[in-house]
Amino acid sequence: MVLCLAEEESMNFSRRTVLGGAMAGIGGVAATSLLAACGSSDDAKDTGNATGDVTFGSNYSDNVPKTAMANVISGYANGKNVKVNTVDHNSFQENINRYLQGNPDDVFCWFAGYRMQFFAKQGLARDISDVWAEVGGNFSEALKAASTGEDGKQYFLPFYNYPWGVFYRKSVWQQKGYTPPKTLDEFKTLCEKMKTDGLIPVAFADKDGWPAMGTFDYLNMRINGYQFHVDLMAGKQAWTDAKLKTVFDTWRGLLPYHQPGANGRTWQEAAQSLLNKQSGMYVSGTFVGEQFSGADLADLDFFAFPEINSEFGQDSVEAPIDGFMVAAKPKNAAGAKELMKYLATGPAELAYLKNNPTNVAANKTADTSGYSALQKKSAELISGAKHISQFLDRDTRPDFASQVMIPALQTFINKPDDVDGLLKSIEAQKKTIFTP
Known part of the structure; x- marks a missing residue:
């Protein structure tokens, strides 16, 4: 070689x-x-x-x-x-x-x-x-x-x-008495408790442009369902639809719990925040474990992204x-x-x-007898999902993902108040790219 x-x-x-x-x-x-x-x-x-x-x-x-x-x-x-x-x-x-x-x-x-x-x-x-x-x-x-x-x-x-999920350190959660939330309301309550305990509730990074896509995907699938998400990625749904405003408004309500300065931070640096017990959670793929080793890796666990709309529950899993x-x-x-x-x-x-x-x-x-607890849980989450998504920048056109969605999400993270203007801009660019 x-x-x-x-x-x-x-x-x-x-x-x-x-x-x-x-x-x-x-x-x-x-x-x-x-x-x-x-x-x-x-x-x-x-x-x-x-x-x-x-x-x-x-x-x-x-x-x-x-x-x-x-x-x-x-x-x-x-x-x-x-x-x-x-x-x-x-x-x-x-x-x-x-x-x-x-x-x-x-x-x-x-x-x-x-x-x-x-x-x-x-x-x-x-x-x-x-x-x-x-x-x-x-x-x-x-x-x-x-x-x-x-x-x-x-x-x-x-x-x-x-799979993508919400990762955390078991030892920290055991010490603080936290339990995995199943709904968005429970998630927010947990975030408030973490803040009072001196933790950054959610580690967050988007310097490379793609990590925040995972959060968007889950919010969209949890609120609007898998099929709407797939159709949106295929250019068949309008970004000015009220359903998308709900997604971004919901996300805006969660940003105060996220690690500030995300656009200047790599996913590896956000993972270090979780590793060093400075953050309580991190929405990521299991690759976050690449930043852990030994006892620290054994201490890593995750739960499925919380339910928001009971019609869809937690039936979709992001598993590229x-x-x-x-x-x-x-x-x-x-x-x-x-x-x-x-x-x-x-x-x-x-x-x-x-x-x-x-x-x-x-x-x-493949012989899975040697799987770690994290791998076994990953396989279980994937096998139990009703729908599997590939990730925003894989489920849509490469040019739309890179030229439109990366700057759009980074803009939202920096200035989350103009959702209407952001969605109009995305829709206008989408029409140009997806129109034959």
């Missing part, structure tokens, strides 16, 4: 920085070089056989997932050479379109659902139905559906998924599915297929989870 890191990775671009360049019509060169594939050099020949070099575009840039993915690829070695091109996670996502239209790696990391379908429809991903014909028995029908494009063919291979796709024209198609078949196995997924035990395996044959 050869690790090939893009030179710009160390620059640690934020979503806002990259977007600023893209939206101003500059930064094209930076974006292209940032996601330059390992295969862009002359030594990446099109061998056309399964034992030749395969290039692998990875967005696993943080230390824990990066090490975990390295172990996965190492387990594939057996004389095969996989060249890993690791790029900062946010930069990878924001520049994926240029990357796929340029000189992409043979296999690359991506997400299920709408975001996968978007690139499949653009002809920027390879049909891997032949891989699914061999490994499909390892996955549920729901996962297959999430891996299928609009044309009925498979373009994605699921690796793991993870991460996995892999193949470039439309891989330099080594045979090698890419063999690598994908390996990534579809239980041992490959467990090799990842061994180093990053904050997720649950997608492969239904």
